[in-house]
Amino acid sequence: MRIAVARETEPGETRVALVPELVGRLVSAGYEVAVEPGAGRAALLDDQEYADAGATVSDNALHGAGLVLSVQPVKPEALRFCAPRAATVSFLFAGRHADEVAQRQSAGITTFAMEQVPRISRAQSMDALSSQALVSGYRCAIVAAGRLREFFPLSMTAAGTVRPAQVLVLGAGVAGLQAIATCRRLGAVVKGYDVRAAAAEEIASLGATAIDLELPTLEGSGGYAREMTEERAQLQRERLAPHIAAAHALITTAAVPGRQAPLLVTAEMVAGMRPGSVVVDLAADSGGNVEGVVAGSVVNVPTATGHGSVQLWGGANVPSQMPAPASRLYAQNVVNVIQLMTRDGMFDPDLNDEIVAGMLVTHPSLAAQAA
Ligand code: NAD
Numbered sequence: 001m002r003i004a005v006a007r008e009t010e011p012g013e014t015r016v017a018l019v020p021e022l023v024g025r026l027v028s029a030g031y032e033v034a035v036e037p038g039a040g041r042a043a044l045l046d047d048q049e050y051a052d053a054g055a056t057v058s059d060n061a062l063h064g065a066g067l068v069l070s071v072q073p074v075k076p077e078a079l080r081f082c083a084p085r086a087a088t089v090s091f092l093f094a095g096r097h098a099d100e101v102a103q104r105q106s107a108g109i110t111t112f113a114m115e116q117v118p119r120i121s122r123a124q125s126m127d128a129l130s131s132q133a134l135v136s137g138y139r140c141a142i143v144a145a146g147r148l149r150e151f152f153p154l155s156m157t158a159a160g161t162v163r164p165a166q167v168l169v170l171g172a173g174v175a176g177l178q179a180i181a182t183c184r185r186l187g188a189v190v191k192g193y194d195v196r197a198a199a200a201e202e203i204a205s206l207g208a209t210a211i212d213l214e215l216p217t218l219e220g221s222g223g224y225a226r227e228m229t230e231e232r233a234q235l236q237r238e239r240l241a242p243h244i245a246a247a248h249a250l251i252t253t254a255a256v257p258g259r260q261a262p263l264l265v266t267a268e269m270v271a272g273m274r275p276g277s278v279v280v281d282l283a284a285d286s287g288g289n290v291e292g293v294v295a296g297s298v299v300n301v302p303t304a305t306g307h308g309s310v311q312l313w314g315g316a317n318v319p320s321q322m323p324a325p326a327s328r329l330y331a332q333n334v335v336n337v338i339q340l341m342t343r344d345g346m347f348d349p350d351l352n353d354e355i356v357a358g359m360l361v362t363h364p365s366l367a368a369q370a371a
Contacts (some may be wrong), residue, residue, distance in 0.1 A: 001347050003338070004065035004082075005055075007036040010072040012296075012316065014042035014323035017069035017090065019331045023053035026338065030345045034061035043323035067347055069334055071327075073111075076103040084108070085364060087347070089334055091115050091128070094361050095258075105362040112349075112359040114333065119222060123355045125336045130174045131329035136318040137178025137253065140280045144179075144249040145186055147278045147311055153187020164189050168247040169208070170240070170264050170289060171254030172199040175282055179251045180208045191243060194254075195225050195236075213239040227256050237266060245272050252289035253282040260287035267291040270301045275308025284314030 003026055005018045016039050018026075023033050033055040037047055047057045063081045068074055070090040079086060085108050092113035094101050104111050114128040124130070145152050148165060155162040165188045169180050172194035183190045184207045192203035193211040195218035200210035213236060220226035228236065244250055244265060250273070254262050261283035270279060270290060281288050284295035292299060296316030300309040319326035341349035341356060349356045351365070360366075 001030075001066040002032045002034055002064055002083075003067045003069060004061040005033070005035040005039050005050075006062065006068055006070040006074050006078070007039040008042070008071055009075075012320055013072050014320040015071045015327045015330060016040040016043045016045060016323075017071050017327075017331060017334055019043075019045060019328050020049040020053040020055075021328075022331050022335050023050060023055045025335050027054045029339065029342055031067075031338075031347075032056070034058055034065065036061045040327070043327040045324075045327070067338070071330060073097055073100060076100055076107060076109070079104075079107070079109055082109075085110065087112065087349075089114065089337055089359075092361055101362060105366065108364050109362055110349075110360070110364070111362040112337070112356075113361050114330075114337070114359070116359045116361070117333075117337070118355055118358040120354070123358075126333050126340070126355065128330050128333040131333055132319040132326060133174035134178050135322050135326045135329065136282055136315065137175035138182050139318050139321055140175070140251050140253065140282050140315065141179045141182035141186070143313055144183070144251055144278050144280045145188075147280075147313065148249050149276055150248055151187075152183065165248040166246055167191070167249045167251065168193070168211075168243055170194075170250070170252045171283075172196075172203050172210075173253065173255070176251070176253040177202055177206065179253060179282075180206045183249075183251075184208060188249070191247075193240065193243075195219075195228070196223070198223070211240075211243055215239070224257050225254075227259055228262055233262065233264075237264065237269065240264065241269055241272070244269050245274075247273065248277055250277070250279045250290075251282070252280070254289050255283055255286065261289050263287075263289065263291060265290040267301065268304075270310050270312060271304040273303065273310045275303050275305075275310070277310045279310060279312045280315070281313065282315045282318060285316055288314065 068088045087110035154164040167183045167188040169192045190208035197217035203210040281290045281293040283289045284293045293314040295314045299312040
């Protein structure tokens with residue numbers, strides 16, 4: 001069976017779903033691999049590297065393919081030359097692509113969504129949300145360090161002592177913990193806050209201080225956070241305000257699955273920070289944790305005192321800012337998914353498997369059930 005690797009078409013998407021070093025894993029599992037020309041170019045991967053690894057590089061890569069790999073979902077019309085009942089593996093976020101999901105279902109395509117890999121131990125090697133959050137968390141810390149016109153570490157020099165930067169990280173899931181770890185490695189003094197009680201221990205284990213706002217934990221099902229009530233949000237903002245005002249750099253990564261990002265920081269709180277401070281909002285793509293943030297832009301917010309401004313950086317597809325490692329990690333997740341779905345040398349996903357069933361969005365059998 002042919003596995004095709006699609007060239008991404010969404011503006012700003014620089015990742016690729018398969019890297020040359022993993023082509024051999026699929027070839028030795030018995031698959032033919034075909035790659036659209038230029039698929040890896042934005043991730044600095046040359047067509048020749050795919051060819052050297054055993055893939056065919058062709059404009060017709062998707063023709064006759066039984067499985068199509070991509071990062072963003074391939075448009076249904078681009079799948080029309082695939083083999084009958086072809087399958088796709090990509091991020092999907094079905095709620096954002098309802099029409100395309102319906103088209104796929106009526107075309108008999110099987111769609112597996114990488115963001116729906118269950119967060120269970122057996123699926124950890126396939127968990128692309130975590131692998132990409134790791135990249136984002138690291139990147140946010142580096143952006144904050146790069147934009148701040150201060151040292152991150154303490155420096156004791158003959159000319160005097162340089163005090164370390166104070167960094168505050170809100171949201172301590174996969175991305176937030178990686179941001180904390182990176183800021184700590186750079187020598188900053190870091191505080192972290194999350195609504196889940198379990199996060200406090202993880203924040204402390206990285207050498208940061210877990211802030212206790214003396215508010216009830218908001219742990220929901222599956223270890224995820226629950227949405228805040230407006231009353232709780234107001235209290236949280238009031239109690240976080242002094243910590244935010246004291247920070248040189250604020251990094252926000254808070255998310256609630258299936259919801260708009262919670263608003264943690266008002267424009268007034270940003271204006272209350274010291275001149276030259278930096279705010280990095282990873283959640284900008286999904287509404288933002290910080291009022292006034294613009295995904296993909298930097299907004300200079302004047303401080304309340306009228307002296308200087310605060311840089312408010314809004315993340316947009318942050319893993320695409322580090323396309324090579326993000327692609328390697330994503331491709332590893334995808335290849336592990338394919339291995340799970342390969343039985344007796346054939347691509348034969350077991351729809352009763354918890355991971356496969358969790359990822360499944362469209363399938364001919366689902367149309368039969370709906371009828
Ligand atoms: P996420 O991206 O959904 O959210 C990021 C963080 O924001 C979470 O820690 C959440 O608690 C926090 N948050 C939400 N609302 C907030 C608010 N109002 N104020 C402050 N923080 C807020 O989360 P994630 O990084 O995908 O991980 C969520 C959980 O899943 C974590 O417990 C993580 O350890 C766990 N997890 C488990 C596995 C696994 O078992 N395989 C894999 C990955 C993550």
